Amino acid sequence: MEEHQHVVLTMRGICKSFPGVKALQDVDFTLRTGEIHALMGENGAGKSTLIKVLTGVYELDKGEIRLEGIDHPIVNRSPEEAQSKGISTVYQEVNLCPNLSVAENIYIGREPKKFGRIDWKTMNRLGAELLKSLDIDVDVTVPLGHYSIALQQMVAIARAVDMSAKVLILDEPTSSLDELEVEKLFTLMRKLKGQGVGIIFVTHFLEQVYEVCDRITVLRNGQLVGEYPVAQLPRLQLVAKMMGKDFDDLASIKSLRKHTPAEDVVISTERLGHSGTIKPFDLQIQKGQVVGLAGLLGSGRSELARCIYGTDRPDSGKLHVDGREFAASHPIDSMHAGMAYLPEDRKNEGIIADLSVRENIMIALQAKRGVFKLLSRKEQEEFTDKYIDLLQIKTSDRDAPVKSLSGGNQQKVILGRWLLTEPDFFILDEPTRGIDVGTKTEIQKLVLQLADQGTSVMFISSEIDEMLRTCDKMEVLRDGAKVAELDGDRMSQESIMASIAGGER
Amino acid sequence: MNEKLKRITHYRLFLPLICLALVLLVNMIKTPTFFHLSIKNGVLYGYTVDVVNRASELVILAVGMTLVVASSAGTDISVGAVMAVAGAVCCYILSGGAVSVNEYHAPWILGLLAALVAGTVCGAWNGFLVSRMKIQPMVATLILFTAGRGIAQLITKGQITYIRVESFKLLGANIPGIPLPTPIFIAIIVVLITSIVLKKTALGLYIEAVGINPTASRNVGIKSKQIIFFTYTFCGLLAGIAGMIATSRIYSADANNIGLNMELDAILAVALGGNSLGGGKFSISGSVIGAYTIQALTTTLYAMGVSADQIPVYKAIVVVIIVTLQSEEFNRYMRKFSARFAARKAEVAK
Numbered sequence: 070m071e072e073h074q075h076v077v078l079t080m081r082g083i084c085k086s087f088p089g090v091k092a093l094q095d096v097d098f099t100l101r102t103g104e105i106h107a108l109m110g111e112n113g114a115g116k117s118t119l120i121k122v123l124t125g126v127y128e129l130d131k132g133e134i135r136l137e138g139i140d141h142p143i144v145n146r147s148p149e150e151a152q153s154k155g156i157s158t159v160y161q162e163v164n165l166c167p168n169l170s171v172a173e174n175i176y177i178g179r180e181p182k183k184f185g186r187i188d189w190k191t192m193n194r195l196g197a198e199l200l201k202s203l204d205i206d207v208d209v210t211v212p213l214g215h216y217s218i219a220l221q222q223m224v225a226i227a228r229a230v231d232m233s234a235k236v237l238i239l240d241e242p243t244s245s246l247d248e249l250e251v252e253k254l255f256t257l258m259r260k261l262k263g264q265g266v267g268i269i270f271v272t273h274f275l276e277q278v279y280e281v282c283d284r285i286t287v288l289r290n291g292q293l294v295g296e297y298p299v300a301q302l303p304r305l306q307l308v309a310k311m312m313g314k315d316f317d318d319l320a321s322i323k324s325l326r327k328h329t330p331a332e333d334v335v336i337s338t339e340r341l342g343h344s345g346t347i348k349p350f351d352l353q354i355q356k357g358q359v360v361g362l363a364g365l366l367g368s369g370r371s372e373l374a375r376c377i378y379g380t381d382r383p384d385s386g387k388l389h390v391d392g393r394e395f396a397a398s399h400p401i402d403s404m405h406a407g408m409a410y411l412p413e414d415r416k417n418e419g420i421i422a423d424l425s426v427r428e429n430i431m432i433a434l435q436a437k438r439g440v441f442k443l444l445s446r447k448e449q450e451e452f453t454d455k456y457i458d459l460l461q462i463k464t465s466d467r468d469a470p471v472k473s474l475s476g477g478n479q480q481k482v483i484l485g486r487w488l489l490t491e492p493d494f495f496i497l498d499e500p501t502r503g504i505d506v507g508t509k510t511e512i513q514k515l516v517l518q519l520a521d522q523g524t525s526v527m528f529i530s531s532e533i534d535e536m537l538r539t540c541d542k543m544e545v546l547r548d549g550a551k552v553a554e555l556d557g558d559r560m561s562q563e564s565i566m567a568s569i570a571g572g573e574r
Numbered sequence: 575m576n577e578k579l580k581r582i583t584h585y586r587l588f589l590p591l592i593c594l595a596l597v598l599l600v601n602m603i604k605t606p607t608f609f610h611l612s613i614k615n616g617v618l619y620g621y622t623v624d625v626v627n628r629a630s631e632l633v634i635l636a637v638g639m640t641l642v643v644a645s646s647a648g649t650d651i652s653v654g655a656v657m658a659v660a661g662a663v664c665c666y667i668l669s670g671g672a673v674s675v676n677e678y679h680a681p682w683i684l685g686l687l688a689a690l691v692a693g694t695v696c697g698a699w700n701g702f703l704v705s706r707m708k709i710q711p712m713v714a715t716l717i718l719f720t721a722g723r724g725i726a727q728l729i730t731k732g733q734i735t736y737i738r739v740e741s742f743k744l745l746g747a748n749i750p751g752i753p754l755p756t757p758i759f760i761a762i763i764v765v766l767i768t769s770i771v772l773k774k775t776a777l778g779l780y781i782e783a784v785g786i787n788p789t790a791s792r793n794v795g796i797k798s799k800q801i802i803f804f805t806y807t808f809c810g811l812l813a814g815i816a817g818m819i820a821t822s823r824i825y826s827a828d829a830n831n832i833g834l835n836m837e838l839d840a841i842l843a844v845a846l847g848g849n850s851l852g853g854g855k856f857s858i859s860g861s862v863i864g865a866y867t868i869q870a871l872t873t874t875l876y877a878m879g880v881s882a883d884q885i886p887v888y889k890a891i892v893v894v895i896i897v898t899l900q901s902e903e904f905n906r907y908m909r910k911f912s913a914r915f916a917a918r919k920a921e922v923a924k
Contacts, residue, residue: 399795399797418787420787422787423855424783439776486794
């Protein structure tokens with residue numbers, strides 16, 4: 070640690086639970102003056118929760134927060150209270166008033182006054198001086214809305230700093246900025262760092278972390294992984310830490326494969342994309358091929374799948390199914406084209422909770438047949454029993470509501486639902502998440518069996534080893550774009566992680 | 575024995591039926607004449623006939639309302655006004671614009687069809703607003719709730735249009751030679767056809783699926799918007815049928831009074847039938863029982879000599895009791911209470 074730096078903020082043993090979820094377990098965090106400290110982790114790792122506990126949006130269950138200059142642990146009950154103690158936050162969406170002038174926005178709520186009235190002259194002068202000192206080039210008398218999001222963000226930062234911020238939190242500030250604007254923001258951040266402000270930088274852009282940060286704290290599943298100086302944590306290791314890879318070497322179950330994928334291409338895309346979620350990508354999937362999508366959560370894996378299935382309607386490029394151009398206006402079109410889709414969010418997009426196991430299994434086939442061709446009760450029961458048996462679904466009764474089943478069994482119900490439609494192309498988005506190890510292996514075996522029978526599979530998972538065991542080909546995604554395609558010998562834990570991290574370029 | 579009792583009390587329609595039985599029981603004690611039936615000129619008379627007859631419109635509305643609630647977790651509050659529109663359209667066509675006529679100016683069937691089309695169009699409008707424009711059902715249907723009666727007034731030019739033709743009254747009264755009033759049969763037909771369609775096609779399953787989880791339903795290939803649009807349109811058609819019955823009863827189009835406040839009774843019927851207003855699983859028979867319960871209650875109060883302007887108060891009290899009896903919270907409390915009671919009894923026995 071450098072001499073002139075000292076600790077400004079410590080958080081120790083922070084715990085926070087929501088019903089059913091331990092969002093933070095015993096997390097420590099330390100911030101020093103004059104440093105830019107990256108808070109990293111996948112979606113759901115607890116970054117936002119930690120920030121919200123710090124700024125008083127959430128009340129913490131356990132732990133203590135200490136701030137330099139206050140000799141007792143502090144408790145923030147609201148963001149305002151946090152701000153009064155010197156902790157300011159600037160969010161991705163600027164929450165200032167676009168219709169007020171820049172100066173008004175900076176001084177809103179604490180306007181310089183003269184004879185009880187707002188002293189506009191002083192306010193504009195102070196505002197101009199403040200922005201000039203930070204090298205922000207704007208006219209303070211113009212409404213804020215006239216400027217770009219980037220400049221608005223900088224004004225928000227200036228306002229936060231001017232309110233004597235010791236701790237400045239930047240929560241995903243760069244998500245909506247282009248490269249030039251990001252560069253400007255970084256210049257400002259470095260300047261503030263020089264003035265001794267401690268900055269917490271929350272982002273999911275790895276490159277930016279290495280460009281501007283001094284230190285990294287990594288969270289995973291609500292737990293602290295560790296705190297590292299940037300220089301001592303290469304990208305590859307950072308990714309490994311975020312994903313929690315303990316390179317297990319379970320016996321390869323790939324030997325189950327008897328056939329190699331056929332040559333015929335089932336799915337092929339040509340610059341297919343959906344603005345805002347996934348940049349245009351090219352992809353080819355052969356009959357009986359298992360294609361894995363790797364990348365951090367939020368890298369566009371699910372979005373790519375949704376784009377092909379048609380839940381998100383692509384707005385650029387072309388999709389070919391069996392060599393013919395295909396555009397779905399509704400998932401039912403994709404189903405008729407032979408697709409099936411097991412969504413990532415089982416609870417909100419997969420199961421229909423109040424309906425029975427039987428109804429949940431037969432519903433996709435029913436939708437494919439059309440509303441007037443109701444499957445007879447006998448057929449429904451036969452199909453249900455078949456898949457309860459085949460997938461070993463543990464349920465008291467085929468007519469029990471599916472919500473009474475455990476997560477793993479619910480997942481099997483959805484698998485059964487789609488297997489019943491006999492798809493040619495099956496998209497599985499995190500089929501093994503939150504499922505016990507035994508069931509995981511079963512699902513992996515099932516994927517290989519399907520491929521052997523000629524079904525093409527798109528397999529999305531956060532667990533690389535799981536994909537290595539099942540996939541013939543891997544597509545790597547980063548920040549909403551496909552960045553690499555690996556197959557055969559080039560497919561290894563290291564090469565995939567390297568592509569995800571995207572280091573040397 | 576205990577097992578059997580449990581199965582009976584867990585039967586879905588158990589509570590709605592108990593409620594209806596309770597209302598009838600009060601009658602048996604208070605108004606012994608309630609169950610008397612008599613035949614005059616080959617027509618059956620009596621309070622019970624009256625209840626079943628008067629409940630017809632409500633039953634028809636409740637069927638449509640059940641599907642709307644199930645698919646969209648919202649209610650269609652315009653059905654009463656749509657009844658008035660349907661009545662006005664029918665009378666306008668049959669009277670040719672005159673205030674009172676003694677013979678049809680157009681074939682009766684044309685008037686009937688026009689009324690049904692009017693109801694369907696109103697329903698489709700609601701369905702469009704809810705499914706395509708994503709407007710909250712209450713707000714979307716509020717438009718016709720307020721505008722509907724105005725439209726009906728416009729059609730009838732602010733007058734009550736009378737159709738003084740005997741055959742026009744048949745839909746709301748007795749067809750000669752048949753001992754029971756026609757509305758009863760219409761209600762039965764509507765309930766039967768709806769139930770059969772729901773049973774023989776996958777429509778009922780789709781409606782439940784969309785009501786429970788529209789996103790998941792979309793993912794398995796169900797066109798959620800179309801389903802919601804359909805339920806509102808169908809609800810409009812049924813409101814048109816109910817409007818025709820109500821119009822026929824008074825052989826006139828009274829834009830201000832036809833179907834007045836009936837939307838609320840229809841929603842209540844759905845709730846009394848044990849259906850969740852949060853959408854999803856539904857039971858048409860529950861709603862039908864609910865509708866008859868409400869009418870039985872109203873007729874009971876009349877029979878007990880309660881004046882018309884006080885009836886809402888008594889009705890409210892009974893409704894509060896019925897709804898409480900059916901609530902999860904109350905039942906949980908009762909279970910706890912009976913468990914404690916049983917425990918104490920066991921202790922005393924020792």
